[in-house]
Amino acid sequence: MNKRLLTPVGALLLSLGLLLSACSGGDGEGASPEPTDAATETVAEVTPTPEATPLPYDAPLTGLKLAEEATARPVVVMINNYAAARPQSGLTNADAVWEVLAEGGITRLVAVFQSTDALTDNIGPIRSIRPYLIDIGDSYGAVLAHAGASNDGYAILQRQDKPYLDEISNAGGSYWRSKDRKAPHNLYSSLEKLREGADKKGYRKDVTVPSYPFKEEGAAEAGEPATEIAIKFLMDNYKVGYKYDAATGLYERSIGDEPHIDLNNGEQLSGANLVVIGASHRTLDNEGRLAVDLTAGGSAVLFQKGKAIEAEWVRAPDGMIRIVRDGEELPLVPGKTFFHIVPTKPTFAEHVTWVQS
DSSP states (O other), X not given: OOOOOOOHHHHHHHHHHHHHHHHTTTSSSOSOOOOOHHHHOOOOOOOXXXXXXXXXXXXXXXXXXXXXXXXOOOEEEEEEOSGGGOSOBSGGGOXXXXXXXXXXXXXXXXXXXXXXXXXXXXXXXXXXXXXXXXXXXXXXXXXXXXXXXXXXXXXXHHHTTOOEEETTTTOGGGOEEOTTSOTTTTEEBOHHHHHHHHHHHTOOXXXXXXXXXXXXXXXXXXXXXXXXXXXXXXXXXGOEEEEEXXXXXXXXXXXXXEEOBOTTTXXXXXXXXXXXXXXXXXXXXXXXXXXXXOSSOEEEEXXXXXXXXXXXXXXXXTSOEEEEETTEEOOBOXXXXXXXXXXXXXXXXXXXXXXXX
């Protein structure tokens, strides 16, 4: 068989072809190296979380931040505090709650509603009004909601043309009776119904809502430790207690040694501020009806941030009861305030005590 010999030039070309094939790795692809993982990685851009815009308005009676200005006229409701009326409804929505003696050693609660938007929640049970309870409501420029009044109370309401909604005499449609309780501990309303009733009566809406001064730290730096507070009116089963919860900054309320609960939501009542003021009490008749002096001023204690600040109360030119020390009004911590009016006899100090637990 004939063998064909390569020429020198052919041999050279063959050698170059074999060399190039070896350099390419023999996979038939180009000689470009595979890209590494590092080369294909991209850096994720981190978008900063925008800071929440602070709410622009302060509620005048709580100092809490709101998205819209709270300009509604306050509504003040007389709340039954008889044992058979507990637990009451709606008190967790109140901006402030006052507690004061009624006849017979029982106490009444005066709930001030202004900034809440819980318009349809039950409020009650609702009871009658007295002259000094009218005085408290007047100090807020409020519409008064109640069921009945003493003779002196009716005289003030009618002769002085007060804005009132009385279930008995002029606003029965603003109230309803619950079948879950026996009368008279079963009368209820709601802010929606009360505001509708006030509109029907033509009561003014454009009133100046009073306000308190507020600071996050309050006035606690001037106080002494006080984490458990006891407030005594007259009867033991109306003894009020508060225990400070440092985690929430609130005082949790009890009455008759039992947690004081809102029936609407099962929550225990609590407040950022507690105020106790001493006022002269005078018995008027055999029924035990009282006159309570809310103009003279006197001793007071403000509790906030686990501290007790001894102070005084005054009736200010704007009609509000204000808590002062060395002539300066003390700031409240933003949140709900419970006010308590206790007798000054035998002594103011006998009615309010506190300890550090």
